[in-house]
Amino acid sequence: MTVIARRLAGHLARGLVMIFVVATVSFFIVRNIPGDPMAAQVEKFVQQGMDPAAAAQATAVMYGFMPKGTLWEQYTDYMTGLLHFDLGISVINPGTPVTDVLMDKAKWTVLPVLIGTLLSFLVGIVMGVYAAIKRTGKLGDLLAISGSLIHGVPQYVLALLLGAVFATLIPILPADGVADILFEPGFNAEYIGSLVEHAVLPVVTYALSAYGGWILAMKSSVVTVLGDDFILAAELRGMKRSIVFRYIARNAILPLFTILALSLGTLLGGAVFIERIFNYPGLGLLLIDSINGRDYALMGGAFLLITVSVIIANIVADLFYTVIDPRVRSGEEAA
Numbered sequence: 001m002t003v004i005a006r007r008l009a010g011h012l013a014r015g016l017v018m019i020f021v022v023a024t025v026s027f028f029i030v031r032n033i034p035g036d037p038m039a040a041q042v043e044k045f046v047q048q049g050m051d052p053a054a055a056a057q058a059t060a061v062m063y064g065f066m067p068k069g070t071l072w073e074q075y076t077d078y079m080t081g082l083l084h085f086d087l088g089i090s091v092i093n094p095g096t097p098v099t100d101v102l103m104d105k106a107k108w109t110v111l112p113v114l115i116g117t118l119l120s121f122l123v124g125i126v127m128g129v130y131a132a133i134k135r136t137g138k139l140g141d142l143l144a145i146s147g148s149l150i151h152g153v154p155q156y157v158l159a160l161l162l163g164a165v166f167a168t169l170i171p172i173l174p175a176d177g178v179a180d181i182l183f184e185p186g187f188n189a190e191y192i193g194s195l196v197e198h199a200v201l202p203v204v205t206y207a208l209s210a211y212g213g214w215i216l217a218m219k220s221s222v223v224t225v226l227g228d229d230f231i232l233a234a235e236l237r238g239m240k241r242s243i244v245f246r247y248i249a250r251n252a253i254l255p256l257f258t259i260l261a262l263s264l265g266t267l268l269g270g271a272v273f274i275e276r277i278f279n280y281p282g283l284g285l286l287l288i289d290s291i292n293g294r295d296y297a298l299m300g301g302a303f304l305l306i307t308v309s310v311i312i313a314n315i316v317a318d319l320f321y322t323v324i325d326p327r328v329r330s331g332e333e334a335a
Helices: 003-030 037-047 052-065 071-083 098-133 138-151 155-169 189-226 229-236 241-269 272-277 283-292 296-324 326-334
Strands: none
Touching: 003 071, 003 296, 037 052, 098 138, 098 189, 098 241, 098 283, 098 296, 138 189, 155 189, 155 272, 189 241, 189 272, 241 296, 272 283, 283 296
């Protein structure tokens, strides 16, 4: 069996165990959240103007989809359903399977977070290389300071600042929802243009919130590589500076690929504060709504989806690192 096959088999085995553990722990945690889910739903209906008696009746009908029996019986039913990829029925989305709700909301989270993460990664590694190479000059200091300052600002503060500036003070971008309600959803120029406009602020917020971490991590990695023997040997042999630069960047970026893959794995969790501030209906906002509505099945499904995505990202990162770094393969083959 090859090195990659062995690592894949080991990761899959550990991943299945982790999914079982997370599914079990999340099941019992969400069902011990203080508050009565039925009372919360009745109160929600009443706030919407429904008569209390009608609200209670509607809630009773809705909770007919909820698991019955003791907690252990519910757990058994849940794990049995999980084996058949059935996560149950959502309460805050009456009659809708949890998997359908998650897939519907995922599209509003994956693309903005993916674009923001990749954008911050590309800009961050380039600026990080220059911050390390020019670390004794003003440019290096400026890049390092900018990275540290941005890295220290919480996501929700960035979101509030960007929204206040570009949606209020200089109203050039929308900061609410995913598209203008005046446009008919579909593959048409008006609707697509509105989608892009509404996604700008969330994407920029995602990118800025991660940019500082990338530039600091890349600078640290490059500084470490600069002291390696092969770089000194290349310079002593009189190799062109551009070639040496490529050697430095290629070796310094290797550890960051693992971090990138894990960051992409967590993107399904969205950014709760960003989606709440911009009223962007992704998985992060869905998780808040499921907690407020005590939607056990939806909460458990969201936690499980995030866990699975992180596990897959971890496997991909490890296998990718094995492929691009011959030292890992040769070390395991020698062992």
